[in-house]
Amino acid sequence: MNDKQLLEFVDNYLQILEKKTPKYDDHPELKGDQKTKLPDVLQKAIINKKTKNESGNTDLICPRCGTHNLPSNEKCTNCGLKMGEVWEGESWEEVN
Numbered sequence: 859m860n861d862k863q864l865l866e867f868v869d870n871y872l873q874i875l876e877k878k879t880p881k882y883d884d885h886p887e888l889k890g891d892q893k894t895k896l897p898d899v900l901q902k903a904i905i906n907k908k909t910k911n912e913s914g915n916t917d918l919i920c921p922r923c924g925t926h927n928l929p930s931n932e933k934c935t936n937c938g939l940k941m942g943e944v945w946e947g948e949s950w951e952e953v954n
């Protein structure tokens with residue numbers, strides 16, 4: 859690698875570093891330096907890791923009995939309330 863190539867390499871590297879944007883900087887899952895020092899890719903990875911449950915899915919909470927259900931269920935596994943059906947003014951709630 860000659861000097862010119864080295865400079866180009868450094869330049870490209872700096873450009874990659876500069877690509878970090880404030881996209882996730884205010885995300886509540888990020889703490890301290892994570893908000894400002896990390897590139898988006900890493901911030902996104904942290905956010906994903908913290909907001910997904912073990913199956914990687916979003917749970918839905920039954921408004922009638924409070925049971926966590928998988929989005930793939932057709933109805934509540936505990937009380938049988940149909941997914942998406944409103945119960946006494948309460949709707950299904952998504953949780954991570």
Ligand SMILES: [Zn+2]
Binds near residue numbers: 924934939
């Ligand atoms: Zn239920």
